[in-house]
Structures are given as C-alpha cells and as structure tokens.
C-alpha cells in the first residue's frame with residue numbers, strides 16, 4: 001500500500017492522551033467521554049461514586065437497565081471526539097468485527113448479517129475495473145470485501161493508526177491507497193475519478209457539517225452513473241430541535257432526547273444529531289440523486305440497522321453530471 005500519510009496534514013497522534021483520571025474511570029469500565037472527564041473535575045467524584053454503587057449491585061455501566069448511573073455528558077461526536085475515540089479508546093479486539101450488536105438486535109448471527117450486507121450493498125456495486133473510495137475504513141472490516149471485487153481502492157480516515165492497520169492487514173496489495181484527512185476533504189482525489197463510494201459505521205458518528213462536506217466532495221469525485229452507499233444516523237426529525245435544550249438538562253434531558261430521537265431509554269450509540277431526511281436533502285442540494293433509503297435488507301427484511309435508528313442511503317451521480 002502506497003502513500004499512507006499526507007505530511008501537509010496535522011499528525012493524528014498529536015491528539016493529547018487522556019489524563020490519568022480518565023484512564024482510571026475507564027479501568028472501572030466506564031463509557032464516558034475522556035474530554036468530559038478531563039475537563040470537568042466536578043464529575044469525577046460522582047462518577048466514581050456511581051461506579052462503586054454499580055459494583056456493589058454487580059452491574060456494569062452497559063448492563064445497568066436504568067439511565068440514572070450515567071456519567072455526565074454523552075459526547076457530541078465531533079471530529080476531535082472521533083479522532084480520540086478510534087485511535088486511543090477503542091481496542092479494535094477483532095478489527096471491527098467486535099461491533100456485532102446490530103446483528104444481535106435483529107436476531108441474526110453476526111457472520112450471516114455481515115455476509116448478507118456485503119452481498120446486498122457492496123459486492124453487487126463492484127466490477128474488476130471499479131475505482132472505489134471507502135470513507136473511514138477503521139481496521140479494514142469492509143475494505144477486505146472492496147478489494148475482493150474492485151480494481152483500485154482509496155481509503156480515507158482521520159486516524160493515522162487506522163490507515164497503518166489497513167496497511168499492515170493488506171500489506172502486499174498495491175491496489176490499496178490510504179489518505180489521512182482532517183475532516184471531510186478529498187482534495188487528493190481528482191474530479192470524476194471514483195465509481196463507487198462506501199462507508200459503514202462511521203457517518204453515524206459524524207456531525208452535520210462533516211457529512212455536508214463529504215457529500216459536496218462526492219458530487220465532485222463520483223463519475224456520471226456512479227454511486228455512493230452510506231450508513232448514517234437517522235434521528236427522528238421532531239427530536240432535532242430539542243437537542244440544545246435537552247443538552248442542558250443533564251441525565252433527564254438525555255433520556256428525553258434518546259426517547260424522542262431514537263425510541264431508546266439508554267445508550268444512544270453516540271449517534272450524531274442528523275435525520276435521514278437531512279441527509280437526503282443535503283445530497284439533493286449538491287446534485288446527487290437519492291436512489292433509496294432503507295433500514296433493512298434480506299428476502300424477509302430480516303437484517304437491519306435499526307438498533308440505534310440508523311439508515312442506509314444509496315446515492316446516484318446523474319449521467320448528465322459534467
């Protein structure tokens with residue numbers, strides 16, 4: 001794999017390490033955001049107290065059925081949060097295959113769910129001469145399948161660690177090129193150079209400006225007749241205007257936000273405050289056609305991405321695009 005870094009971009013590894021207190025909270029199995037723990041010492045004692053109560057009850061943060069044991073502040077998934085989350089905090093135990101919860105939530109074995117996702121959306125979009133772009137490959141969970149069917153694969157991530165992991169995993173494949181980006185720029189790709197764009201489990205954590213930035217770039221780099229398939233958050237539109245107010249209301253506010261936006265009592269999955277209607281609207285504004293938006297697939301619709309209310313949007317570059 002060639003050209004994995006762009007030296008003109010800031011080094012992702014310069015992002016500061018979480019401080020000791022945040023690391024201690026994580027040792028307790030706490031899922032809080034390091035930024036919150038680092039910057040808000042007033043949360044630390046209550047958070048430790050909550051952990052002690054959970055230990056006494058024999059529960060973990062994840063297994064507790066009530067939202068009252070939450071640490072302060074579910075993070076807003078900014079670029080900085082994404083950079084820290086996927087380079088320092090996540091362990092990548094199975095290189096992405098540890099995220100099996102979506103399959104479990106629709107009652108499907110993970111391997112079957114993954115195979116069906118690959119067959120339905122990814123393999124059917126590729127030919128041996130396709131030039132493919134994957135946004136946010138992580139450790140290459142889907143890249144493996146893109147390389148199996150395409151001619152050339154460009155992968156773009158904000159974390160150098162992820163690009164390095166892809167390089168190590170697909171070391172001898174000269175068809176793979178990695179690029180470090182700062183947010184949503186694809187400046188390293190020529191106009192009309194890509195046939196197919198793929199991204200899964202990553203746009204779900206990107207804020208509105210980053211998504212709009214990428215859609216704008218897709219409109220430039222995708223060839224006429226080409227497509228993009230993107231998995232993203234799907235917060236219910238009525239809940240979006242509540243966010244500024246519920247954010248100020250602590251645990252109660254977050255519960256209201258999750259119930260209204262995702263129909264969930266706890267654990268938002270760190271989804272960004274973006275609806276499927278917004279994604280369709282932003283794509284239309286830059287000239288991409290929305291072919292379809294779906295949450296499920298399979299002959300009985302048995303596979304889905306509904307756990308956190310997500311959607312998959314299929315976009316098409318009109319043949320007339322210049």
Ligand SMILES: C[S@@+](CC[C@H](N)C(=O)[O-])C[C@H]1O[C@@H](n2cnc3c(N)ncnc32)[C@H](O)[C@@H]1O
Pocket residue numbers: 079082083086087095096097135136137138139140141142156157158159162181182183184199200201202206210
């Ligand atoms: C949850 S992981 C998913 C990785 C992979 N797509 C998978 O499904 O296994 C999120 C990935 O998104 C990347 N990421 C987050 N924000 C990004 C952005 N604005 N541009 C490019 N990559 C980003 C992270 O570095 C990480 O690799």
